[in-house]
Amino acid sequence: MNRNSVSSNSLEAESLTKRYGSGHTEVVAVGNVSLNVAKGEIVALLGPSGAGKSTLLTLLGLIRPPDTGRIVIDGKIVFENNRAKVNVRRFRREKLGFVFQKANLIPFLTAFENVRLAMDINDQPAKVSRKRSKELLEYLGVAERAQHLPCKLSGGEQQRVAVARALANSPSLILADEPTAALDSVRGRQVMELFRKVAHEQHAGIIVVTHDHRALDVFDRTIEMEDGKLKR
Amino acid sequence: MNLARRDIQHNIGRFVLTTVGLGLLLMVTMGMGGIYRGLVQEATSLVDKMDADFWVVQKNTRGPFAEISRVPVNLEDRVLTVPGVMTSNAFVSHTIQREHRGKPLRITVQGLAWPQDKGSWLPLVSGRSLAQAHYEMIADESLKLHLGEKIKFGKDVYTVVGLTRAMTSPAGDGMAFFTLQDSQAIQFDIPAEAVRLERSARYARAQKMDVGRTSPQTIKRALGSSSQIPALAMPSVSAVVVKVKPGFNPDYVQSVISKWPDVSVYSSQTQRQFLVGGIVARSRRQLGLFRILLIIVSAIIMSLILYTLTIDKLHDIAMLKLIGARNSVILNLIMQQALLLGVLGYAVAYIIGQWVFPLFPRRVVLVPIDLWVLGLIVVAVSIISSMLGIYKALTIEPNEVLA
Numbered sequence: 285m286n287r288n289s290v291s292s293n294s295l296e297a298e299s300l301t302k303r304y305g306s307g308h309t310e311v312v313a314v315g316n317v318s319l320n321v322a323k324g325e326i327v328a329l330l331g332p333s334g335a336g337k338s339t340l341l342t343l344l345g346l347i348r349p350p351d352t353g354r355i356v357i358d359g360k361i362v363f364e365n366n367r368a369k370v371n372v373r374r375f376r377r378e379k380l381g382f383v384f385q386k387a388n389l390i391p392f393l394t395a396f397e398n399v400r401l402a403m404d405i406n407d408q409p410a411k412v413s414r415k416r417s418k419e420l421l422e423y424l425g426v427a428e429r430a431q432h433l434p435c436k437l438s439g440g441e442q443q444r445v446a447v448a449r450a451l452a453n454s455p456s457l458i459l460a461d462e463p464t465a466a467l468d469s470v471r472g473r474q475v476m477e478l479f480r481k482v483a484h485e486q487h488a489g490i491i492v493v494t495h496d497h498r499a500l501d502v503f504d505r506t507i508e509m510e511d512g513k514l515k516r
Numbered sequence: 517m518n519l520a521r522r523d524i525q526h527n528i529g530r531f532v533l534t535t536v537g538l539g540l541l542l543m544v545t546m547g548m549g550g551i552y553r554g555l556v557q558e559a560t561s562l563v564d565k566m567d568a569d570f571w572v573v574q575k576n577t578r579g580p581f582a583e584i585s586r587v588p589v590n591l592e593d594r595v596l597t598v599p600g601v602m603t604s605n606a607f608v609s610h611t612i613q614r615e616h617r618g619k620p621l622r623i624t625v626q627g628l629a630w631p632q633d634k635g636s637w638l639p640l641v642s643g644r645s646l647a648q649a650h651y652e653m654i655a656d657e658s659l660k661l662h663l664g665e666k667i668k669f670g671k672d673v674y675t676v677v678g679l680t681r682a683m684t685s686p687a688g689d690g691m692a693f694f695t696l697q698d699s700q701a702i703q704f705d706i707p708a709e710a711v712r713l714e715r716s717a718r719y720a721r722a723q724k725m726d727v728g729r730t731s732p733q734t735i736k737r738a739l740g741s742s743s744q745i746p747a748l749a750m751p752s753v754s755a756v757v758v759k760v761k762p763g764f765n766p767d768y769v770q771s772v773i774s775k776w777p778d779v780s781v782y783s784s785q786t787q788r789q790f791l792v793g794g795i796v797a798r799s800r801r802q803l804g805l806f807r808i809l810l811i812i813v814s815a816i817i818m819s820l821i822l823y824t825l826t827i828d829k830l831h832d833i834a835m836l837k838l839i840g841a842r843n844s845v846i847l848n849l850i851m852q853q854a855l856l857l858g859v860l861g862y863a864v865a866y867i868i869g870q871w872v873f874p875l876f877p878r879r880v881v882l883v884p885i886d887l888w889v890l891g892l893i894v895v896a897v898s899i900i901s902s903m904l905g906i907y908k909a910l911t912i913e914p915n916e917v918l919a
Binding site for chain 1: 517519522523525526527831832835836837838839840841842845913914915917918
C-alpha cells in the first residue's frame with residue numbers, strides 16, 4: 285500500500301487487538317480484527333452484547349489506541365500498534381464523524397450552532413461554517429428547526445442534527461454506535477436510509493453498529509462480531 | 517462562537533444567582549477594607565483637620581486622644597511666651613452620653629479656644645462657625661442633629677449653628693464643637709445638690725482643722741463657690757494646640773517646650789502615629805486577618821462553584837473532545853466563565869456596597885488602591901479557582917460520551 289497516495293478506502297484496519305486487564309483477568313475485547321471500508325460504502329456491524337463492537341468502534345474512532353495492529357484512514361496511517369502517527373484529536377475533527385445512540389448535542393447550543401461548532405473547532409471561516417451548517421440542516425430536513433435548542437427537538441430531529449454535525453467537516457469515515465436504538469422503527473429506518481444517502485452522496489465510509497435487523501437491507505455489507513472477532 | 521456566553525445564556529438564572537451570591541461575599545471582603553480605612557480616617561480626622569504644629573500634653577502621656585491628658589488652662593499662656601509660637605489654644609476633648617429623642621446620644625465634646633478659634637477650619641456642610649462665646653455648637657451630621665435644633669447639656673441649652681461631615685472620634689462617636697468654657701461646663705457639670713453636699717463637706721473638713729478654727733474667713737469661703745477659693749485649681753484642659761510662626765524653625769519651639777518638666781510635646785505626625793499605631797492597630801490586624809479569611813473563603817466557594825459548573829458540563833466537554841476540540845476551546849469555556857463570574861461578582865459587590873456601606877454605623881471608606889488590589893485578587897482567585905475544574909475537564913476521556 286502506498287501510504288501517501290489517495291486510497292479508495294475510507295478505512296483499512298489490520299490485525300487490531302485490544303486487551304483489558306492482565307493475567308487471569310485478561311479479556312481480549314478485540315482480537316486480530318482486520319476490516320476495510322470503501323469510500324461511499326455503508327457497513328453494518330452486528331453482534332451480541334459484549335462481542336466487542338463498541339470497543340472496535342473506539343479503536344477505529346481513535347478514542348483508544350489498539351495494543352497491536354494498524355489503522356489507516358483515508359490513506360494515512362493513524363495508529364501503528366499502540367503508537368499514534370498523527371495528532372489524534374486533530375485527525376478526529378478533520379477526518380471522522382461520530383453519531384451515537386443518544387444525539388449528544390451540546391444542550392446550550394441551537395441545532396444550527398451544534399453543526400457549526402464542529403466546523404468552528406476545525407478553524408473553518410465563519411462565513412463557510414454558517415453556509416454549510418444551513419445547507420446540511422436543509423439536506424437532512426431539519427432546517428426549520430435550526431434555531432431550536434436540542435431540548436425542543438424530537439429524538440429523530442436530534443439524531444438528524446447529530447448526523448449533520450458528523451458530516452460538517454466532510455469526514456472520510458463516519459462511525460455510528462446504535463444510532464436508532466432510541467427511535468421507533470419508522471424513524472429508525474429513516475435515519476438508516478439517511479446514512480445510506482450520506483455514504484453514497486458524500487462518499488464517506490460509514491460503519492453502523494446496530495441490533496436492528498429490520499433495516500439491514502439499507503447496508504451495502506454486513507459484518508458480524510462475536511467474542512472480539514469478526515465472523516466470516 | 518463563544519461557548520461560555522452561550523452556556524451562561526442557557527443557564528442565566530443560575531448564573532445570576534451565583535454572581536449575586538459571590539458579589540455579596542466580595543462586598544463583605546470589600547467592606548472589611550473600607551471599615552479599616554474608615555477607622556484610620558475617623559481616628560485621624562481631627563488631627564488632620566486642625567493642622568497644628570504641636571500638641572502639648574500632660575507629661576509622659578500620649579494624650580489627648582490615645583489616653584487622658586490633663587494640663588492647666590494657663591499652659592496656653594505659658595506656651596505663647598515661647599519665641600516663634602504664633603497661636604496657642606487650649607483644647608478640651610471628652611465623650612459624653614445623653615438621652616436624646618428617647619435614644620442614647622454619644623458625643624465627643626471638643627472645646628475651641630474662643631475667640632481665637634471659632635471653628636472656621638471645620639469642614640462645614642451647612643450653617644456657620646461659632647459666633648458667640650456661649651450656647652452655640654457645631655455638630656457632626658452623624659449625630660443626626662438639625663441646624664437650629666436646641667439641645668440641653670447640664671444646665672444650659674445649646675443651639676446647633678453648623679454641621680460638619682466626617683468629624684468623628686477614634687471610637688466613631690460624632691464630634692460637637694463648643695467654646696472652651698462651654699465644653700468645660702458640660703464636662704464638669706455637677707447637680708446643685710452635689711454642689712451643696714460638697715460645700716457642706718468642705719465646711720466640715722475646715723471646721724476640724726486649725727486653719728478653719730483660727731481663720732473664720734476661710735470657713736466662710738468654704739461654703740461659697742470653688743472658684744473663689746485660690747487653693748482649688750481651675751478646671752484643667754486636655755492639651756494645648758500650638759502653631760508656629762511661618763518661617764520659624766519648629767524644632768526650636770519643640771525643643772524649648774520639651775524641656776519643661778510638666779508637659780510632653782508632640783508633632784501632629786507623632787500624634788497621628790499614636791492614633792494609628794495605638795487605637796487602630798489591633799482593629800487593623802483583626803480586620804486584616806478577617807479579610808484574609810474572607811478571601812480564602814471566597815476562593816474556596818468560587819472553586820466549588822466553578823468545579824460544579826464544570827462537572828455539570830463534563831459530558832458535553834467529553835463530546836467536544838470526541839469531535840476533536842482543542843484543549844484551548846475547553847479551557848476558554850471554563851476560564852471565561854470563571855473570569856466573568858469574578859468580574860461581575862466584583863461589580864455587584866461594588867454597586868451594592870455603594871448603597872449599603874453608607875448605612876453602616878461606622879464609616880466605610882473605599883479607596884482606589886484597595887479597590888484595585890481587591891480587583892486583582894478577585895481575578896487571580898478566579899483563575900486559580902478554575903484550575904480544579906480545568907484539571908477535571910482536561911483529564912476526562914472522550915469515551916465518557918459512550919458511557
